[in-house]
Each structure stands twice: as C-alpha cells, then as structure tokens.
Amino acid sequence: MWQFVRRMLPELLFHEVFELACEGRCLSGSTWDHILGYRNASKANPETVLFLRCCMIPAVGAVTKLARFVGQPLISPDEEEAGVVHGGHC
Template structure:
C-alpha cells in the first residue's frame, strides 16, 4: 500500500501488533514543497498557476498537507522508526539518491530478505537499483500515459514523475524564504532529536 497519510491516522491493524512493514521516505521539506507545487499546478489549472510558493508553504504548514502539519507528518514516522524499528524504516530521499545500493540492501534486510554474497556478486542489487531508478520508472509506458484518481480528480500519470532530484528548491525559493523556512522548521523540530541535516 502506498499512502501520504500521517502515521497517527494509520489504522491499528497496520501499526499495532501487525506484521506490516512500513517504509517512510522523508524528503527535505523545501524539495517536497516544490514537488507539491509543480504537481498541483496542472491539476488545478490557471487558478493555481498564480498561487505562489509561499502560499503553498502556508497551506502545508497550516495542517492542510494530507491532514497534518508537515513537521507532525515527518516526526510521526520518525518516532515510530525509533520505537518500532522492526516495523518502521525511516529513509531520507537524498540518501536514496546518493547511495541507492546501500539503501536497497537496507530495505531488503528490513523486510527480512537480505541479499546473499552470491546475489551481490551476481549483480542482483545493482540490477534492482537500475530497474527501480527514477529514469527507468519515468519511461515506463504506464507512467507516461493514463490517469490516476486522486480524491475526486483524475491526474495524468506523467505528473508523478518530474525531475527526481534533490535540491531543486534552490531554483524556486528565495534566500529569505529559505531562511524563514529553516527557522520555522527548526522551531518545530526543536527538542525532538530529529534533524534535517
């Protein structure tokens, strides 16, 4: 199952006494903001095109991002990964991009299917990384055509794949806004033990 729901709203059948494995991929909030902004623009048309990035951030920070503030969304999964490490794996998107082999191995271990030395030597891990790469998935016909239902809207599948990079926020967010977002998130994460670094 794939979801954007916060950990707090997941049913107990998933979070309590369950054999379900949850893999949460955390994205730097500024990159998430830009990705969300680009995703919503074509979906909502001209009305949304005029919406500024700061307006989108305001809506995300005011509990309008899938039912909870973004910091609560992140911290919910992060805390769960610390207290229920056998059932919740917290991964950083940037780290997935920089070290995909290490992270595929970490995921395999987490789900109880670690790779053998023979599989590593045969290039199985590298093949999985290649087959699951952003470029490979973006080029699949199913992801270039058709639509997916999101709420009451039909969203072209191609909108789910834009750049797949980290750090694109620097091309859209002013230095002043970046500093403001950093201060805001630092305040929200203060005392949690979680860091965006």
C-alpha cells in the same frame, strides 16, 4: 505526497503542492509533524516501521536497507562480504 494529493485533488498543480509542502502544510496537517511522527515511530519500533531519509545516496544504500527490512537481502552474505554492492548511509 504529490502522488497521494493528486488522486484526491487532481486540479492542484505540482508546484502548488510543492509550495504547500515547503510551507509545512498538507491535507492531514503539518507536513513536518507527519514526517516526525514516522521518524519517532521508526525509532520506537524499528522492526515494524522503516524510515528512509533522502540523504541515503547512492540509492543502493536505501534499497539495501529496505531489502533487509522486509527480510529479502539484496545480495548474498558472500557478495556483501566481498563488497559487491557499495551503499551510502547517513
């Protein structure tokens, strides 16, 4: 959100945008409604909308999920079976 907002309103400081986000406010309305809309779209259309949560730690879990979503596996099936990359999912 910070990267998007600062292009439109470069005078806003990071902490101001952060506070607005914590209050649930953004340029397009409620931050939480915006996020929930993408989450619901992901559940309804998982083949076209990917919703990644910040709790996907280590990040390799999120990267692996993203790679699969775009059809470009991060590693080969043999490497995956051998456990070459270990990722966390929520």
